[in-house]
Amino acid sequence: MTKLKSRSHSPPNEELSLAFPTLTAEDLQAYNTLVSTLYRCLHDNTGFQPFFDAFQHRFKAMQGGILGLTSNPQRMVYGWTFGYPEGFEEWYINSDLPERDEALIRYVKLPPRQFDSFLRGDTSRTVFDVLGPESQTRVWAEQVGMGDSAGMLVTRENGSNVVFIANRHKEFGPYTDDELLQMNLLAPHIENAVALHLKLYETRSDNENLAMALNHVKKPLIVFNALGNIAQANDAALALMENSRSLSINDPGRLQSADRRITRKLQDAITTCIVHSHKGILSPQTVFCSRGHERIAVCLTPLVADSAENNGVLAELFCFDSSLEPDQERLQTLFQCTPAEAAVAADMAQGLSASDVAERKQISIHTARQHIKSLLAKNGYRKQTELVSMLVRVLG
Structure with missing residues (x-):
């Protein structure tokens, strides 16, 4: 059986003895429901949302998920999340935050299948006593009203890690020893379900x-x-x-x-x-x-x-x-643009940014951006990435 951590301030990977809390009949029933829900998620490829819903309800978690991470540097490459605002995954993927996220750094260092939390049931402290004053995680914790965070390393292999993380709002206090025990009972099932999901569907x-x-x-x-x-x-x-x-x-x-x-x-x-x-x-x-x-x-x-x-x-x-030089006459014909706009389009097709174009053409950044806006409007594109892709395909 997995050992739980004590409430001391020891590093998370230090093994300490702790008398197990007792589980009530209600706790065991909730545990069985969570396990059943977890494995039902394998019936199709849509991910783990039913389990996340049950986990949120049981442990009063506000946000979290299962994240696949590379190491050195630590970057998110896939995952299933819950409770985050729209667009969070894209922002997180394209940011440096995974390398500096204190929760992820903490949980990646744990032995596999062992839950830990920042506060470990200590109601005399807050997460801000644990997070550094310059921490990016601290900024996020303040914005969302985080009261505690629990997580575990699901697996570690081939230079990558899979982490389960669950943040909790401060109004519910820290995760208790009883709750960490229940999470640790779930831990091997989470590992099995993730491994099976990846094998079955991906x-x-x-x-x-x-x-x-x-x-x-x-x-x-x-x-x-x-x-x-x-x-x-x-x-x-x-x-x-x-x-x-x-x-x-x-x-x-x-x-x-x-x-x-x-x-x-x-x-x-x-x-x-x-x-x-x-x-x-x-x-x-x-x-x-x-x-x-x-x-x-x-x-x-x-x-x-x-x-x-x-x-x-x-x-x-x-x-x-x-x-x-790309064929600018062809660009003018296909993209309904002026010679000046075609010249800018040709540079964009070679991977130059608006500032690069301005420097190369000896024009202001404002003028370069105006040409790009005109190209977007004339050709019905909403994003510059769509225009660049089409320019490359046309010239390629």
């Missing part, structure tokens, strides 16, 4: 049928599964990367650039597309990888399949020589 074979069709297309294409790993790259994509100095596939089956900063942008963009796929949002993302004159544009589009478990991301790769 393995390499999920996109197999789509992947088999890729080699019938001469354009370099890659399909990513719901974990951000490459499910299949067609022969054209493999040939491109074999001869490329700026883009490759690493051992865990992820797309990487020779530049670590670009690799991070790639992973953030892929993960954002995965989140969008589950919401039925088809907004594309484009990341540019370059080395010398070689520039590869990776255009990412969320895949929303007939069966939701096959959702993922499709990547189109476009390789070009950045020293060659």
